Amino acid sequence: MLEIIRIHNELMGTYGDRGNADVLKFRASIGGIRSQVTDISYTQVIPRTADIYLLGGAEDAAQVLSYAALAKSKALGTAVSKGAVVLAVCAGFQIIGNSFVANDEKYSGLGLIDVHTSAGKKRLVGDIAIESEFFDANLTGFENHSGITALGKSVMPLGKVVVGNGNGVADVDGAVSGNIFGTYLHGPVLARNPEFADLLLERAVGEPIKVIHDELADQYAKWRRAAIK
Amino acid sequence: MANPRLAFAIAVAKSAGFASKLIGNKGETLPGRILLALEPEAISLLARNKKIILISGTNGKTSTTKAVATIVRQLGTVTTSGSGSNLSWGAAGALMSRAEYAVLEIDELHLPSIIAQSDPEIVLLLNLTRDQLHRMHEVKRVSDRWHVECAEASNTIFIGDIDDPYINYALANATNSVRVSFGGRAHPDGAVCPRCGSYLKWVGANYSCSCGLTNKISDRKFKKGSAASRNAALANVVGEVLDAKPVKFKESELQRNITKEFAGKKAHFRLTKNPASWTEALSAEHKSDVILVLNSRQVDGIDTSWLWDVSFKPLKGKKVIVCGERGIDMAYRLHVEGIESTLVNNFDEAIALVKKKEVSVLAAYTAFFELVM
Numbered sequence: 001m002l003e004i005i006r007i008h009n010e011l012m013g014t015y016g017d018r019g020n021a022d023v024l025k026f027r028a029s030i031g032g033i034r035s036q037v038t039d040i041s042y043t044q045v046i047p048r049t050a051d052i053y054l055l056g057g058a059e060d061a062a063q064v065l066s067y068a069a070l071a072k073s074k075a076l077g078t079a080v081s082k083g084a085v086v087l088a089v090c091a092g093f094q095i096i097g098n099s100f101v102a103n104d105e106k107y108s109g110l111g112l113i114d115v116h117t118s119a120g121k122k123r124l125v126g127d128i129a130i131e132s133e134f135f136d137a138n139l140t141g142f143e144n145h146s147g148i149t150a151l152g153k154s155v156m157p158l159g160k161v162v163v164g165n166g167n168g169v170a171d172v173d174g175a176v177s178g179n180i181f182g183t184y185l186h187g188p189v190l191a192r193n194p195e196f197a198d199l200l201l202e203r204a205v206g207e208p209i210k211v212i213h214d215e216l217a218d219q220y221a222k223w224r225r226a227a228i229k
Numbered sequence: 230m231a232n233p234r235l236a237f238a239i240a241v242a243k244s245a246g247f248a249s250k251l252i253g254n255k256g257e258t259l260p261g262r263i264l265l266a267l268e269p270e271a272i273s274l275l276a277r278n279k280k281i282i283l284i285s286g287t288n289g290k291t292s293t294t295k296a297v298a299t300i301v302r303q304l305g306t307v308t309t310s311g312s313g314s315n316l317s318w319g320a321a322g323a324l325m326s327r328a329e330y331a332v333l334e335i336d337e338l339h340l341p342s343i344i345a346q347s348d349p350e351i352v353l354l355l356n357l358t359r360d361q362l363h364r365m366h367e368v369k370r371v372s373d374r375w376h377v378e379c380a381e382a383s384n385t386i387f388i389g390d391i392d393d394p395y396i397n398y399a400l401a402n403a404t405n406s407v408r409v410s411f412g413g414r415a416h417p418d419g420a421v422c423p424r425c426g427s428y429l430k431w432v433g434a435n436y437s438c439s440c441g442l443t444n445k446i447s448d449r450k451f452k453k454g455s456a457a458s459r460n461a462a463l464a465n466v467v468g469e470v471l472d473a474k475p476v477k478f479k480e481s482e483l484q485r486n487i488t489k490e491f492a493g494k495k496a497h498f499r500l501t502k503n504p505a506s507w508t509e510a511l512s513a514e515h516k517s518d519v520i521l522v523l524n525s526r527q528v529d530g531i532d533t534s535w536l537w538d539v540s541f542k543p544l545k546g547k548k549v550i551v552c553g554e555r556g557i558d559m560a561y562r563l564h565v566e567g568i569e570s571t572l573v574n575n576f577d578e579a580i581a582l583v584k585k586k587e588v589s590v591l592a593a594y595t596a597f598f599e600l601v602m
């Protein structure tokens with residue numbers, strides 16, 4: 001049973017990112033992989049033994065609360081050291097790095113991936129497309145943030161920006177290190193890019209999975225790619 | 230009129246509006262745009278001779294503004310906003326009238342500036358939830374601006390539904406306020422206290438924060454009800470402050486519902502535009518055939534990520550047909566929730582698939598206006 005944990009959705013669910021968990025479970029079921037999604041709220045203990053952890057976007061005050069709870073629990077760090085998969089979007093992506101800024105204050109981050117986020121001067125809002133070496137086709141999504149995220153030497157970006165801003169520096173979006181994936185793409189990103197969902201499932205299962213067929217998902221992804229280029 | 234520049238600006242704006250209508254435009258925003266271009270101070274100048282009542286909030290602005298206008302008409306002549314024209318030029322256009330009262334719907338982001346310019350008698354704040362995030366960015370950002378302006382406008386009486394923590398926070402430092410509660414209700418974006426940033430403590434539908442922000446202490450209490458019934462009650466609180474008699478409204482008068490014949494079928498349209506309004510609309514009764522129309526133009530919100538924050542489960546078991554410029558976003562979202570829909574290219578194709586005599590249509594903002602107005 002694949003355990004998918006949706007962390008603090010009431011705080012980190014400003015932008016529909018809860019859908020990433022729904023898409024993972026949906027595609028897993030098509031692929032014959034049993035899975036379950038568990039919502040862990042701010043007041044609950046975060047399990048250390050799950051397979052996939054999901055973090056979404058948030059407003060500043062919510063981001064700070066979620067960060068404080070995650071830093072105190074250390075569960076995510078423990079899970080990552082055992083090989084768990086993490087997908088962190090926008091504010092969630094900032095939290096898992098080495099520093100971020102919220103409400104004009106600097107926080108040290110969870111340190112799961114070597115990225116540093118500073119406050120940008122303008123809001124980066126709009127459709128985004130990135131070219132990623134993990135996938136044959138571009139990933140698409142929608143970004144809405146003002147963070148500028150710089151990558152450390154040990155991490156690679158999720159992709160090169162084709163349309164939009166992404167990390168706001170170096171023309172790239174997101175970051176990848178081992179099984180940790182960060183990105184600024186909302187949409188939700190796994191709904192608009194089914195191949196990304198499948199990569200996460202494969203990483204969590206630990207071996208190649210059966211090809212997952214879902215015509216509507218492919219049609220949707222293709223249509224978004226054609227719309228944003 | 231003592232101010233010749235203002236008089237000239239009004240004359241030009243009115244004739245431009247008239248000309249625009251002659252060539253077939255609705256002409257609702259053009260006069261206001263011209264007026265403000267010729268006299269940037271027009272709103273504050275015109276507001277001096279009127280009693281101003283402003284209505285704002287994420288959902289229910291237009292219908293509540295209509296209800297307030299109906300109530301205030303008992304007291305004197307009223308000018309009010311053209312349907313949905315709630316930016317500064319919409320306000321300026323409405324203020325050109327010689328009516329004694331102006332009852333105006335104002336966009337959330339424009340509200341602080343219109344309050345500052347018009348020094349209103351009353352401002353009614355309905356609710357704040359996620360909407361058009363490409364423009365609003367964050368709910369907290371909007372409520373921060375309201376909070377500051379409510380504290381500044383010491384002549385104004387602010388009436389607000391404090392079951393919404395963002396409205397309660399907006400009113401927190403107002404000199405004059407009427408804080409209304411309907412016994413509490415859950416808020417989709419209410420996990421964090423907008424005032425102090427703590428995790429907001431909710432017990433059932435009521436919240437209280439260690440900083441003191443709570444909906445348990447209010448000036449007026451009403452029983453729980455739909456968004457329409459709440460907005461009717463709030464409109465009557467405005468009337469009460471002005472000494473007008475209460476007016477009874479039907480639920481449907483405070484909903485953006487329109488029934489129209491299409492291809493021999495009775496189509497019951499309802500306007501839906503963000504997670505809160507979709508959730509409210511889906512909780513109502515619907516026919517067994519339902520058409521969903523989704524667009525993503527500016528006023529619809531240019532992104533559709535929010536669809537995943539709405540549960541479409543009430544549509545399970547119904548025949549669902551989807552269309553609109555972003556129909557495929559809707560179809561895939563439903564698909565993952567286990568609801569199979571038929572995706573078609575346009576509304577004509579959708580209505581052709583309806584076999585029953587009546588159909589419910591839930592339509593995004595721009596689709597609603599194109600199809601029924």
